[in-house]
Amino acid sequence: MINDFEKILNRDLRRLFTEISAFEKEENLWKTTGEITNSAGNLTLHLIGNLNYYVGSKIGDTGYERDRPAEFSMQNVPRDQILMQIEETQDMVSSVLKNLDDSRLNEEFPEALFGHLMTLGFFLIHLSGHLMYHLGQINYLRRMLETDS
Template structure:
């Protein structure tokens, strides 16, 4: 379905979806290295487990995209996301976030310019649609880094996010 969106809007959504997919790829790769019991380990009482982070991401993304941009009822219980100490398996957690991300990408790909510039009240903030998408992308990326860091601490290994790529290539002007 073609939306009523400018080329700038198209470019913005295309790049937002790319970044969401990158975070999802890194989360999946991190989880592939973990044993079931690793998912709910906490480094200390002031920190969250990878399981908590994944539950929190689902809550945040649901609140911002599904309830915010898509107008669904906001049923989030944020404090509960951090109180959970188990009960969901690694595969259940990844299935939940994968299903959510598929839904989110469908919503994003159908947003109009009007929806991207309209303002919404989400979690007490007044944000445009663009602001909501930026928040979700950066928030997902932030927690992806936490998941990767905690996985590296647990497993003492490089996670190979960029295997096969030469990240030392220099930029080319005019790309």
């Protein structure tokens, strides 16, 4: 199962890379429209921070220190830098999860979230869903902004 989680997370990180690359105008990474409050760039920084913190720091003990408010407030980070961070996150996810075995899935995750304790397996399912959710938002926002430009 750990191998499956690694494959799914990296599959969707590759999709994130492709989605960010698909923006025709780099400045659209930092725009919103209508009542949407988070740009594709900020959602991407959020996903990178989320995975580096929970998979990297909490599971893999990488020492990553998260600045969650910056994930939503930074602007105009160059696309090439974001793409490099996505690739680095893929490498980290692979490295951390390949060093685990399935027996760890039933262990308690080292941090209580959402008001309760959970297993590592449950939390990896959550992380995958979180990535897919925001990936869909980024895709939709790109299509809205690129059509309007």
